Amino acid sequence: MRFIFCAVLIVLMFPWVVVASLNDSSRCILDFPRSESYYQDGDLIIGGVITVHLMRKNFLSDFTTVPFAFNTVCFVPHFMSYQNLLAFVFAIQEINRDPELLPNITLGFHLNENCLQENRANIGALSILSGGTHTVPNYQCDQVHKLVAIVDGISSKVSLLLARLYGMYKIPQIKYAAMDPVLSDRISFPTSYRTVPNENVQYKAIVDLIKHFGWSWVGILASDNESGLQVSQYLHRELSKENSCVAFLELIPYRDILDEKRRTRIVQSLRDPSINVFIVYGDREYMLTLQIILYMFPIPGKVWIISTQWDVSAGFDYFFLNFFPFNGSLALSMRDNHIPGFQDFILGLNPDMYPNDIFLRYIWFEFFYCNIEIHPNDTMRCTGNERVENSSVPEFYKIFSPYSYSVYTAVFAVAHALHNMYLHKGITREDVKGINAWEINKYMKNINFTNGAGENVHFDENGDFSAGFDIISWIVYANESLDGIKVGSYDPQAISRELIINDSIVRWNPVFTKIPMSRCSEICAPGFRKSARQGALSCCYDCIPCPDGEIASEADMDSCTKCPEDQWHNAKRNMCVHKVVTYLSYGEPLGMSLAFISFLLFLLSGFILALFIKKKDTPIVKANNRDLSFILLLSLKMCFLCSLIFIGHPLRVTCILRQTVFGISFSVSVSSILAKTVTVVIAFKAVKPGSHLRKFLGNKFSNSVVLFCSLLQIVICVSWLGTSPPFPRYNMEDEVGKIVAECNEGSLLGFYIVLGYMGFLAFVSFLIAFLARNLPDVFNEAKYITFSMLVFCSVWISFIP
Numbered sequence: 001m002r003f004i005f006c007a008v009l010i011v012l013m014f015p016w017v018v019v020a021s022l023n024d025s026s027r028c029i030l031d032f033p034r035s036e037s038y039y040q041d042g043d044l045i046i047g048g049v050i051t052v053h054l055m056r057k058n059f060l061s062d063f064t065t066v067p068f069a070f071n072t073v074c075f076v077p078h079f080m081s082y083q084n085l086l087a088f089v090f091a092i093q094e095i096n097r098d099p100e101l102l103p104n105i106t107l108g109f110h111l112n113e114n115c116l117q118e119n120r121a122n123i124g125a126l127s128i129l130s131g132g133t134h135t136v137p138n139y140q141c142d143q144v145h146k147l148v149a150i151v152d153g154i155s156s157k158v159s160l161l162l163a164r165l166y167g168m169y170k171i172p173q174i175k176y177a178a179m180d181p182v183l184s185d186r187i188s189f190p191t192s193y194r195t196v197p198n199e200n201v202q203y204k205a206i207v208d209l210i211k212h213f214g215w216s217w218v219g220i221l222a223s224d225n226e227s228g229l230q231v232s233q234y235l236h237r238e239l240s241k242e243n244s245c246v247a248f249l250e251l252i253p254y255r256d257i258l259d260e261k262r263r264t265r266i267v268q269s270l271r272d273p274s275i276n277v278f279i280v281y282g283d284r285e286y287m288l289t290l291q292i293i294l295y296m297f298p299i300p301g302k303v304w305i306i307s308t309q310w311d312v313s314a315g316f317d318y319f320f321l322n323f324f325p326f327n328g329s330l331a332l333s334m335r336d337n338h339i340p341g342f343q344d345f346i347l348g349l350n351p352d353m354y355p356n357d358i359f360l361r362y363i364w365f366e367f368f369y370c371n372i373e374i375h376p377n378d379t380m381r382c383t384g385n386e387r388v389e390n391s392s393v394p395e396f397y398k399i400f401s402p403y404s405y406s407v408y409t410a411v412f413a414v415a416h417a418l419h420n421m422y423l424h425k426g427i428t429r430e431d432v433k434g435i436n437a438w439e440i441n442k443y444m445k446n447i448n449f450t451n452g453a454g455e456n457v458h459f460d461e462n463g464d465f466s467a468g469f470d471i472i473s474w475i476v477y478a479n480e481s482l483d484g485i486k487v488g489s490y491d492p493q494a495i496s497r498e499l500i501i502n503d504s505i506v507r508w509n510p511v512f513t514k515i516p517m518s519r520c521s522e523i524c525a526p527g528f529r530k531s532a533r534q535g536a537l538s539c540c541y542d543c544i545p546c547p548d549g550e551i552a553s554e555a556d557m558d559s560c561t562k563c564p565e566d567q568w569h570n571a572k573r574n575m576c577v578h579k580v581v582t583y584l585s586y587g588e589p590l591g592m593s594l595a596f597i598s599f600l601l602f603l604l605s606g607f608i609l610a611l612f613i614k615k616k617d618t619p620i621v622k623a624n625n626r627d628l629s630f631i632l633l634l635s636l637k638m639c640f641l642c643s644l645i646f647i648g649h650p651l652r653v654t655c656i657l658r659q660t661v662f663g664i665s666f667s668v669s670v671s672s673i674l675a676k677t678v679t680v681v682i683a684f685k686a687v688k689p690g691s692h693l694r695k696f697l698g699n700k701f702s703n704s705v706v707l708f709c710s711l712l713q714i715v716i717c718v719s720w721l722g723t724s725p726p727f728p729r730y731n732m733e734d735e736v737g738k739i740v741a742e743c744n745e746g747s748l749l750g751f752y753i754v755l756g757y758m759g760f761l762a763f764v765s766f767l768i769a770f771l772a773r774n775l776p777d778v779f780n781e782a783k784y785i786t787f788s789m790l791v792f793c794s795v796w797i798s799f800i801p
């Protein structure tokens, strides 16, 4: 079954196969559409598909109506593009003149115009293949096939088309303008090379540029085709690695008007004051819509980053569009290299010298408003003395198209590949005709030479040329003229810094007084940290102050850092500073008043002591147990004095003294009260005759009570100091943001025993005084002692915990 099917198929196809392989020159006379071409004969021919004219959009067909005739003349010669053609011719001349390169072989060329149109490019390409000016698909009209390579370019769209066509014939194609990454695909396009870098280098440059200026909130306007999607995805990915975000992405359709809804959305995004930077990817055809939007809704004061796809220097095709919104934009452009001798070549241009150059007459007409064709009575006939330097377009010989250099390099690359092939195969002039174009690919891959501009030319494994980009700052003057200033460059092969840019010469849109910002949120000042907003991109955040004890020393920190333990944030929370050391000092009011009070009380007790001493022989003092009173008053004085040790910066010695001196002197006073109470009790009990308590009446007994009780406290204190004495230390935990200078008790047990012992003494004296409270006599201290001891004990009990 399958066999029958195949057989039928072969039978059906046979006549066509035969026809296609026929070498029938008569077919070339058929009236196939002609294309405008510029031909110069040679031993070998290099084809070129080049744009000289730009077509007005209005004349283009979308195939919904009958397409216009193929041989319509293209309108409006484009001077910059014509320079590409001249560079081609110049390169051929140079090669033919060079005795070293391809000796005894002359190169010719066959250049075809495409008017930036796919259909024209197709026709031109086919006519180059067929030879001559006729377009006969799959036929070779010239007797000897001399085509060795094709140089083509201008738009990636056209280049892709030609790559597919020439790929079938395995003819090497060198692209001088197409940077599309798709062309690096060696499987689809094994015979395609280029003398421009792969576009991907450009996106790295854009990402670096955005990083350089610290823009974190950018919009992308990309062409609505596969490349546009790929590029925006790439930018999305790479920008997020640099902590930048894509605020919006809009795909702009090809030569089309947007619907109302989409346009409103774009205008809204463009007007967003926080987005100041837009990346524009796409050629003039795609960006037409953007220009119309900007014409209808003026949006001044933005920074546009324009990719090489849109050649800004080419100007505009529509009279009503202007470049004002793009004032101060940054554009990437091909490296501006000079072709040595090219300017002289252009200055020497003359229609008489290049009679085959059918494009020159259009240029001449634009330059001098004269016709080259010989009509004897033509009033507008050229005189033959016209010179380029006197033309109406003086820039023509001063500013060169960025692609003229890559055209020049492309032609030289072909010549070097041919040269290497001749050297390798030992071919002489006579063998030239037997050459097969596909064989050249092998040599094309391996070329490595230094061109006239001193640049090393070789292709990488994908047929790409590694070169950098220039960064141009575009200025629009009020008279609508454009001026581009080179402000930096991007070199993918640079060792240290790929992007070099001089910020001080970038001319921003006058709206900006300094380098524009483009951020979703304001920069968080030092002392604040970012706090993500729910459901928003990472570039949109709020700033919240750092928590206590933490700082953010730089702006825009993701998180705050904790200060070391002995440090604390300052008021701005951007630095850690040493914490303030606090203690009760004489300097502050509290310390001063406390010291004053204790000193006053010291004086008071001193006064009473003096009174006692003065009246020591009066009965009332005597009855009051003179010695005990002295001890009590002295120890009270000590107590008041030792409270002064508690004020001031703690030192080792004051720490040791504080508790012990206080403990001992207080114990002495409490024990003297105890002794007093006991004496009172005994005194009343001893009144009864025959009481054996009588012997306890007297100073001896009370003094020994004091001595014993105090000694016990001294023993406790000594053993405390002996084991682990108190020492000064900085307490950082208890008070926020401050360091408290205090005494560590060393051993808490020791401290509590000292305190507990005092409490115990007080309690005992309270108990005894309580028992003695009802003793008769008005001259009874027991009531007072009970009362004061009660107060003391309750204070003591409430304080200790």
Ligand SMILES: *[C@@H]1O[C@H](CO)[C@@H](O)[C@H](O)[C@H]1NC(C)=O
Residues within 6 Å of the ligand: 023, 025, 143
């Ligand atoms: C085509 O025919 C011409 C003469 O008719 C001949 O010289 C030429 O070699 C032929 N070409 C091929 C490829 O057969």
Ligand SMILES: *[C@@H]1O[C@H](CO)[C@@H](O)[C@H](O)[C@H]1NC(C)=O
Residues within 6 Å of the ligand: 103, 104, 428, 429
């Ligand atoms: C070029 O041609 C000349 C004369 O025909 C000859 O002498 C010379 O050897 C040739 N050079 C090469 C490289 O073939």
Ligand SMILES: *[C@@H]1O[C@H](CO)[C@@H](O)[C@H](O)[C@H]1NC(C)=O
Residues within 6 Å of the ligand: 155, 156, 157, 180, 182, 223, 225, 226, 227, 228, 281, 282, 283, 284, 286, 309
């Ligand atoms: C998409 O458009 C861009 C610019 O307009 C062009 O450079 C690129 O080659 C196009 N890509 C494809 C796959 O057509």
Ligand SMILES: *[C@@H]1O[C@H](CO)[C@@H](O)[C@H](O)[C@H]1NC(C)=O
Residues within 6 Å of the ligand: 376, 377
């Ligand atoms: C050119 O002008 C001459 C005289 O001025 C005239 O005789 C001749 O017919 C004109 N030729 C043409 C083609 O008009």
Ligand SMILES: *[C@@H]1O[C@H](CO)[C@@H](O)[C@H](O)[C@H]1NC(C)=O
Residues within 6 Å of the ligand: 385, 386, 387, 389, 390
């Ligand atoms: C160009 O114009 C200048 C003056 O405008 C004139 O002096 C010069 O001779 C002209 N050059 C040529 C080659 O005509």
Ligand SMILES: *[C@@H]1O[C@H](CO)[C@@H](O)[C@H](O)[C@H]1NC(C)=O
Residues within 6 Å of the ligand: 448, 449, 458
């Ligand atoms: C090209 O040749 C130069 C020396 O002439 C050499 O240094 C360089 O590595 C070569 N490049 C490649 C890619 O082979």
Ligand SMILES: *[C@@H]1O[C@H](CO)[C@@H](O)[C@H](O)[C@H]1NC(C)=O
Residues within 6 Å of the ligand: 324, 327, 328, 475, 476, 477, 478, 507, 508, 509, 510
């Ligand atoms: C464009 O920007 C430049 C530089 O900032 C400024 O000098 C010029 O006046 C601007 N042009 C217009 C038309 O505003």
Ligand SMILES: *[C@@H]1O[C@H](CO)[C@@H](O)[C@H](O)[C@H]1NC(C)=O
Residues within 6 Å of the ligand: 477, 478, 479, 480, 481
């Ligand atoms: C436009 O204005 C600028 C500066 O004002 C000037 O340098 C330039 O030559 C002018 N261009 C034209 C075509 O008048």
Ligand SMILES: *[C@@H]1O[C@H](CO)[C@@H](O)[C@H](O)[C@H]1NC(C)=O
Residues within 6 Å of the ligand: 502, 503, 504, 505
């Ligand atoms: C930047 O440009 C200014 C003005 O032309 C120049 O003075 C300065 O040296 C340049 N800086 C760098 C790093 O090239």
